[in-house]
Amino acid sequence: MKRIVIVVVVLMVTVFIVANDFMQPSQIAIDDQHNVINAGSRNGHREQDPPPEYSFILNGNGDPTTFLTNSYYDYMPFSYNGYNVRLQPEISMPYGYTAGGIYITYMRSETPNVGIDRRAYFSYINPNGTLGESNSINNVINREGFTSCAVDPYTADPFAVWHAVTEPDGSYDSHLSYYLYHAAGGPGWRQPIIVIDNPEMSIPFTGFTDDEFI
16 A cells, blocks of 8 residues: 655644634635624624634744654544644643643554554644654554544643444444643553443433444
8 A cells, every 4th residue: 555644734723712602604704804704694694703813833944844654544534523633722731831732633554454553643743833742642552543632721731532442342432541741741641441332322322232423
């Protein structure tokens, strides 16, 4: 299989503003006065909102492309229903460690044996856009995939989820781990736990043993 190179083009990172709900307009444009125009008006007229906060991040040499790693796996490195690129707050609490970088999770195969070697990986991009680390999340080799990522707004540490078969029933269970680098001052993902146990979780809710959430 042709070896591919995973790269991330970091052109613009949008800082998400927490609101009461996460419903967003279906079409948004910015006019020459920097007003955000909602083209999908909810009240029969064009709405204008303040422009969102945003910032640009380039790596040290000004190149907007940051190399992450090599992979033999080239199919949908991200997830079904989550986000895989997360921006940290600028400061990690409670100890005040510098943060402000980006966590990215994805699927990767180090070898051509993608049927076994596909695993959940992460990369950390420093605030200046340079690569800080790329590594596996789980040191136990399982066939893993379809990751999602979230960053704690207080500690600036990431949580990651993915699916894998780790139980005798052969179902895809959803696993979770977290990384206390910024809170503890050192590396190390915690031992993964199953947060959604398929198909056991489906029986009381749907009545079917073959329903899975991954």
